[in-house]
Amino acid sequence: MIDWAYFEETRNTLGPGFIRILGYFREDGQESLRKIEEAMHSHDTAALVIPAHTLKGESRQFGAEPLAEVAEKIEMTARHCIEVGRFPDELIPDVVExxxxxxxxxAAFDAAVSPLKQRQKPGGFGNKVANTGFGRAGS
Known part of the structure; x- marks a missing residue:
């Protein structure tokens, strides 16, 4: 679902601003989804293009290629339907997806950037660790 190498590359490139920008992705994505659903309900083909385009680009920046591909399909189908003068009812399953x-x-991004996940190392809290003898009487 996520190209984690690309995600980490973006994370390293953005440095301390990464979490803030990831938050913008969440907010912008929710707004794009709302606009796409609204356009579908109101049968406004032109209103599908910009939010799908935005979501496509932002998804690719974080390595979320499957999300970007569906957004691109919605964008390109809407553009074609504008040219031929019809509404793209066939996009309903794609909008749901x-x-x-x-x-x-x-959810995957949240799990990847969770401070709890970053602190969990093998042998960390909740994991059995073989005692190395440190601090034991008679060691």
Whole structure:
């Protein structure tokens, strides 16, 4: 679901601002989803293009290629339908999938940047560690 090498490259490039920018991705993504769903409900083909385009680009910046691919399909189909003058009803399953992919992507990102996850190391809290003898009487 996530190209973790690309995600880590972006994380290293952005440095301390990474978490803030990831937060913007979450906010912007939720807003893009809301606009896409609203456009589908109101049968406004043109209103699908910009939020799908935005979500596509932002998803690619973080290595979320499956999310970007569905957003791109919505964008390109909407652009084509504008040219031919029809509404893209066939995108309904893609919009549903986009919402699920976004939710799953955010959950994966949250797990990857969780301070708890970063502190958990082999032998950390809750993991059995073989006693090395340090601090033992008679060692």
């Amino acid at each position: 986009l919402k699920k992919l976004f939710r799953d992507t955010i």
